[in-house]
Amino acid sequence: MAQVLADRRDVDFVLYEQLEVEKLCKHPRYAEFNRKTFDLLVNEARNFSIKEILPTIKESDEIGARFENGKVITPACYKKPYKLLVDGEWIAMTEDPEVGGQGFPHSVGQAALDWMIGASFAFVAYGLAGHGTGKMVEIFGTPKQKELYLKKLYSGQWTGTMVLTEPEAGSDVGNLVTSAKPNGDGTYTITGNKIFITNGEHDLAPNIIHPVLARIEGAPKGTKGISLFIVPKIWVNEDGSLGEDNDVVCTGIEEKMGLHGSATCQLTFGGKGKCRGVLLGEANKGMRVMFYMMNEARLAVGAIGASNASTAYMYSLDYARQRRQGRDLLEFANPDAQPVAIINHPDVRRMLMWMKSLTEGMRSLVYYGAWCFDRIATATSDEDKAYYEGIVDMLTPIIKSYCTDKGFEVCVEAIQIYGGYGYTKDFPVEQLARDSKINSIYEGTNGIQAMDLLGRKMGMKQGALFMNLLGEINKTIALAKGIDGLAPLAQNLEKATGKLAQVAMELGKAAMSAKVKAAFSHAKPFLDCMGDVIMGWMLLWRATVAAPKLAGLAGGSDEAAVNAAAAKNKNAAFYLGQIGSARYFINSILPGTLGKMDAIAATDSAAVDIPDDSFGG
Ligand SMILES: Cc1cc2nc3c(=O)[nH]c(=O)nc-3n(C[C@H](O)[C@H](O)[C@H](O)COP(=O)(O)OP(=O)(O)OC[C@H]3O[C@@H](n4cnc5c(N)ncnc54)[C@H](O)[C@@H]3O)c2cc1C
Structure with missing residues (x-):
């Protein structure tokens, strides 16, 4: 049977034969798991992705997220899978059960994500952004903030965002002008306009928790004066109930080349002077908190590139086996020779081999990055922990930049394998190329990654x-x-x-x-x-x-x-x-x-x- 999205044999090879993830179960942190439970997660992710997420891809591309009467309406086909995403506890697979996670190793969670992202990142992003916001709250939040937000975000009952970009503050975040004025009661009044905010407004969850970068009045210029605020779309009362509307208004969404199902929003905070936020972490140390999330997000974006490549390769391989065109090179002069499947042509094999080697190499690299997090989590000494943290530090810009560039190139090559049909909307590869282009731009452009390296x-x-x-x-x-x-x-x-x-x-x-x-x-x-x-x-x-x-x-x-x-x-x-x-x-x-x-x-x-x-x- 043709493999869809990711090649199960290859995923198993990386998990069990290359990285030998079962060895992680010797550590108390993962002692309750074994190959059977890992397989169960991967099987479920595969079924969920193929049965529930993949069918949304075409409709969400054609209809897209829409902006009507000040509201963002997500494609109708997202409603059911989003509920399943929440019910299945997919968003915090690798987080501690104490905070609402399932406690799986990162490497195994990565395998599950390989299918989910490969099926549609535009859809999965609605849930994953909440994970990123939750992670910041878990690490830098006060006990009260954790109580109010963490489980809601990790479960996907509420979603999250990353609110950095302004018209004059894209790559240069330090240039932002969104301001925060202390109210004297521990809250701040937030005022400013942000652009390009992924899933900044939508109808899939009753609340959205925005981590917003802003400058407290009088703080130093540049990144040293930036603080991070938790700004809920709907204010969250001390007892966890939802309060009043928090003056966060979506003023429009972008018409984009791809990822049409994901709403890219312009947001105005405090247009009526009534937007409140609370500090997450220390004043003027917002970049430290945001960088923590961004480093994880950079690895995640690299993983998207790799999963996009995998999907494109699987489609192309299947097509190359089915499509009959041209005679075998050795039968070129024989007018009676029958057409062969295009996989027989040396140039098509070259393209497939290039796609295969990159897809496999990137899968190993992305899972290896996740496995390094497992080694950090199970380290038995500070030295061991620092060693793997160092490997992750080195690999972060490479996973982000290389896997997103090559991921896109593999998607483009997939169009070539399909020939003229690849350029039409009858086949999925042109959408994959459009959807995957953004990966080299957001979470720090690839040029910025190279400067970081x-x-x-x-x-x-x-x-x-x-x-x-x-x-x-x-x-x-x-x-x-x-x-x-x-x-x-x-x-x-x-x-x-x-x-x-x-x-x-x-x-x-x-x-x-x-x-x-x-x-x-x-x-x-x-x-x-x-x-x-x-x-x-x-x-x-x-x-x-x-x-x-x-x-x-x-x-x-x-x-x-x-x-x-x-x-x-x-x-x-x-x-x-x-x-x-x-x-x-x-x-x-x-x-x-x-x-x-x-x-x-x-x-x-x-x-x-x-x-x-x-x-x-
Ligand atoms: C679909 C989509 C979703 C997004 N989601 C979010 C989101 O959820 N939250 C959020 O905050 N932002 C988001 N963004 C914004 C995204 O992160 C920025 O677009 C990106 O950081 C680049 O900023 P910019 O567009 O202003 O480009 P610019 O910063 O103007 O960059 C233009 C070019 O100049 C280069 N460049 C700029 N400065 C330097 C430098 N110092 N050295 C070398 N090269 C440089 C860049 O690499 C790039 O090639 C999203 C954008 C899109 C399109």
């Missing part, structure tokens, strides 16, 4: 975090060198990893010299190269797991034996596919990355040298 992350702890990451890559390389057939791939990845370290040093030096602007004009290509090397790592890691199992099934690792095994055994075919992905990416994509790294090391300054007028126009 070069300007901050590379130098953290005197470069120790980067060295730790390289150390992890080198462990896989060392392992692969000892496995039959993988040594050449290991050597190629070793070359690329060594070069990445060298280029990082050179670019880092340039970034601290008079060539700083030229260096930063290469920050994004540098991030992309690092992403390529990490893909090579993830795919080689997969191959180190697959190769011995394949040899076991085939009774050897010579070509004839493994091909014969793959022809009659699905697992053998899967493992052979793992080695194939590693071979393709490391031998056909990574050499291009070496060339790109040469260009970065040369740090040519043309982009910053030419005067503005010389750009033409």
Whole structure:
């Protein structure tokens, strides 16, 4: 049967064979779980996504969220699945049961989300935003704030948002002008206009809790004077009941390229001077709180990119197996030859292989990021905890930027596989491409991620975090060198990893010299190269797991034996596919990355040298 959204065999491979998540159950935190309970969650997520979420995708794209008489009306097809999202306790799968969660490991929750997001992020976003808001309340809120908001947000009974952007404060959040005036009773009067707020207003839940960035009157300029406020759409009384309307007005929603089901709102806070909020965390420390959420959100957006790629790949693979067009290349001159399925054509196989290797590499990377959170949660020493926190710090801009760019590119390639039909609305891939483009823009554009990587992350702890990451890559390389057939791939990845370290040093030096602007004009290509090397790592890691199992099934690792095994055994075919992905990416994509790294090391300054007028126009 054709796989839908995500390939179950691949998800299981990453969870149980690559990351060995069952080992987490040895820790008291996850002791109540086992493979059976993990499988149950993933099965349920898959069923829910395919039966309830996926059917909304087309209608929600066509109808979209609508703005009528000052109200946002979500597509009617969202009502039932939203109730199921709440009833099924999907929003806080990985949170502590004490605060309303189910307590699953993050890596397993990620697998469940793979299907839910793959089915429709526009829909799932209504619930997930509440999780982000809840997390901030859980970590930085007072006991009373937790009592009032946490379970409502984690359950999805109320939803949440992230309210940063203003017309003159997009990437430069420090420029915001929304103000907060103390009322003397612990509340603040909030006044300002915000734009682009995802699900800032809608009809799926009775209340929306807005975490709003604003500046308390007299606070310093820039990010140092920003505070974070909890601003409910409907005021929440001390006993938890809903009070009066809190003067938060949606003045319109954006007409967008994609994600039509998700309302992107312009919000006015305090238009009548009656909007109240309470501080979340300390005054002037709002960015610290918001960054906590944004780091998680960045990883989540990277995961969306990866899930979009997975969905696009699954559709394309199925189509390439069904669509018959053209003769086999070897029968080209034979007029009697029958048309073959397009999967037989070498160029279509190249596209599929590129999509497959990236989809698999990104799935491993995203789940690995989630698994690092599991390692943090189960760390037995401060050192262990700090180590995995460091890996997450390093990987955050890469997961966000690389997986969203490549996720989009995979969706675009899916259109190519479908040919002319891919460009029509009869097939789902054009929508996937439209829906996934935003991922490279919000939660800090990918350009900003690259600046974060070069300007901050590379130098953290005197470069120790980067060295730790390289150390992890080198462990896989060392392992692969000892496995039959993988040594050449290991050597190629070793070359690329060594070069990445060298280029990082050179670019880092340039970034601290008079060539700083030229260096930063290469920050994004540098991030992309690092992403390529990490893909090579993830795919080689997969191959180190697959190769011995394949040899076991085939009774050897010579070509004839493994091909014969793959022809009659699905697992053998899967493992052979793992080695194939590693071979393709490391031998056909990574050499291009070496060339790109040469260009970065040369740090040519043309982009910053030419005067503005010389750009033409
Ligand atoms: C569908 C959608 C949903 C959104 N949801 C939310 C939400 O829920 N909450 C919220 O607060 N915001 C949200 N946003 C806003 C989003 O986060 C911003 O659009 C984004 O941060 C970029 O800001 P901007 O649009 O003002 O672009 P700008 O900041 O003007 O950036 C334009 C370009 O310049 C580059 N650039 C800007 N400054 C620099 C710099 N210093 N160095 C290098 N390059 C730079 C950017 O990378 C980008 O390529 C959403 C936007 C959209 C479209």
